[in-house]
Amino acid sequence: MDFSLSPAVRDFRDTIRRIVADTVTPADIDRMHTTGTFDLPALNRALAEHGFLERATPGLGKGDPVELWVMFNELEKAGAPIDGLAVALMIAGVVQAVGTEEQKERILPSILAGEALVCMGYSEADYGSDVASITTKAVRDGDEWVIDGAKMWTTMAHEARWLILLTRTDPDLPKHKGLTMFILPMDTPGITVEPVHTMATERTNATWYDDVRVGDEAVLGEVNGGWRTMTVALSFERGVMGGTNTGVPLLRHFRHWAAEVGIDTDPRVREEMARVAIDNQVAALLTQRSAWIAASGGQAGLEGSMTKVFATEAYQRAAEAFQRMAGPAGLLQFHQPGAAADGFVEYDARHAPVTTIYGGTTEINRNNIAERHLKLPRARR
Ligand SMILES: Cc1cc2nc3c(=O)[nH]c(=O)nc-3n(C[C@H](O)[C@H](O)[C@H](O)COP(=O)(O)OP(=O)(O)OC[C@H]3O[C@@H](n4cnc5c(N)ncnc54)[C@H](O)[C@@H]3O)c2cc1C
Structure with a gap:
């Protein structure tokens, strides 16, 4: 097996190294450790300007498949603040895999331009490993869904433009089957974010959802098919x-x-x-x-x-x-x-x-x- 990179991929890797050298400063690394927010918008934008974010998104990348690994490997080796970017691209991959055409047009450009982050609201205080038992609920009300509940560990919620949110939509179905995933803007009324600082330096968040109203355009995947949407997301994470x-x-x-x-x-x-x-x-x-x-x-x-x-x-x-x-x-x-x-x-x-x-x-x-x-x-x- 020959594991060496092709000349084109080596060029790609060298460009990423140059971008990191030009954009990630010791002060940025220090800020990441002081604030616990592992994200650097200037780096995200610089990678986007070269079209690298699109190239690294599963389902969108048209280059050599090894590029996805090369990009994250280089960023990690440099110790760059990339958690925000990684989650954003994972969810871009999920939107590409299970989203509607309208969602792709509305949501992907801001992520692929390095302008918008996404946070993930799956875990709750009592349900992390057993995430299929979550209790945050979404109830149909006319043309809308009304979401109420609370999530724990919603990392990047304080920076993200988008949120993917796992909810229970049918309590009568077996627990894995009555779940629906939504994708909605973080500035939707009714969402509250409180910081949670961890021993790992990383800042994460507790988030609350109080009478949050969205339409069908926010359903990501099938209604009651939230488990499948989350499985796709975890397979990228x-x-x-x-x-x-x-x-x-x-x-x-x-x-x-x-x-x-x-x-x-x-x-x-x-x-x-x-x-x-x-x-x-x-x-x-x-x-x-x-x-x-x-x-x-x-x-x-x-x-x-x-x-x-x-x-x-x-x-x-x-x-x-x-x-x-x-x-x-x-x-x-x-x-x-x-x-x-x-x-x-x-x-x-x-x-x-x-x-x-x-x-x-x-x-x-x-x-x-x-x-x-x-x-x-x-x-x-
Ligand atoms: C820094 C940080 C960032 C995070 N970011 C996010 C995020 O952005 N979005 C999000 O939704 N969640 C996030 N999480 C939550 C994370 O996914 C959960 O913490 C994790 O799934 C574990 O759940 P828990 O904390 O409830 O622990 P528990 O599920 O209560 O587990 C406690 C212990 O029991 C063990 N255990 C539980 N069930 C089993 C089993 N069936 N078999 C064997 N062992 C078992 C676990 O392995 C663990 O050792 C984050 C967590 C941290 C710490």
């Missing part, structure tokens, strides 16, 4: 668009610091760095496969789960090992004198555990792999 190469900047930061303080000659440190480098390579190959499937029009539900479990657990192992090796310096944060790798060791140790939770926990993804790949019995109904 897990192991496809970012979140699986976070070990690369961590290793780079640690390696530079280890050389500075002179521990890079210690065989135990070298062995750990080699192990992390191998894990990073495996994560990159697994991501390449999931991203390729998504970019070629498929759904990487199973492969994405495999990628996410491996990559996020490897990242967590690496962060823990480097923090242990750094000793007290690994507990110091950004801007504290003597902090290991300028604070990145401490940051990654806090950030890594959360990556095994969002987008579906490791246990839920393991269940998915067990059931779909190993054909083991279902763990839950």
Whole structure:
């Protein structure tokens, strides 16, 4: 198998590297860590100006399918603030896959221009893994749907122009079947957003929906077909668009610091760095496969789960090992004198555990792999 990139894809990668070098400044990275908002509008717009956002959206990209992986791999390796962009492009892929022509015309241009973000309202305070049990309801009232309820962990709700919202539309149907997904503007009356700051630095949100009224143009997919719409979204989220190469900047930061303080000659440190480098390579190959499937029009539900479990657990192992090796310096944060790798060791140790939770926990993804790949019995109904 020849994994080398074609000359055209290498050009594409080089252009992305140039855009990152021109637009992502140390001050932007600092702002991301201070505010917890992992988004950089100037970067999104610069990528859009080159047509790269459209090229990286599943179902829209006309280039080599490996480009989806190349783009997110480069952005992640640079440690750029891309969570907002990743979710926006995932949902652009969902609109392209299950949306109406009218929705595609109305919603996609703002996302593909790098102007609009999207947030995802699936989880509720009591229903994360068991998201099929959500209680936020949408009730028919004449030509309108009236939405009432509350969501938890609505990341980017404070920045997003669009929201996709999972609701219960038929309480009498089995729980997976009575759900409908909506896509609506965040400035629709009745929506409230409150910040939730996490140990991982990332700011997320709690959101409330009080007599929110939308028409049929907001239904994304089929009425009572919300589970399928969410399955498409998860197949783009897990192991496809970012979140699986976070070990690369961590290793780079640690390696530079280890050389500075002179521990890079210690065989135990070298062995750990080699192990992390191998894990990073495996994560990159697994991501390449999931991203390729998504970019070629498929759904990487199973492969994405495999990628996410491996990559996020490897990242967590690496962060823990480097923090242990750094000793007290690994507990110091950004801007504290003597902090290991300028604070990145401490940051990654806090950030890594959360990556095994969002987008579906490791246990839920393991269940998915067990059931779909190993054909083991279902763990839950
Ligand atoms: C920083 C952050 C950002 C997020 N962003 C978003 C977002 O933008 N939109 C959104 O909708 N959600 C978002 N989430 C929510 C995320 O998807 C949920 O946190 C996740 O699905 C877990 O749900 P929970 O927190 O309710 O935990 P629970 O479901 O209560 O799980 C608790 C523990 O029990 C385990 N468990 C639960 N069920 C099973 C089972 N059947 N088998 C084995 N183990 C099980 C879990 O693995 C976990 O270890 C975000 C979460 C975080 C932390």
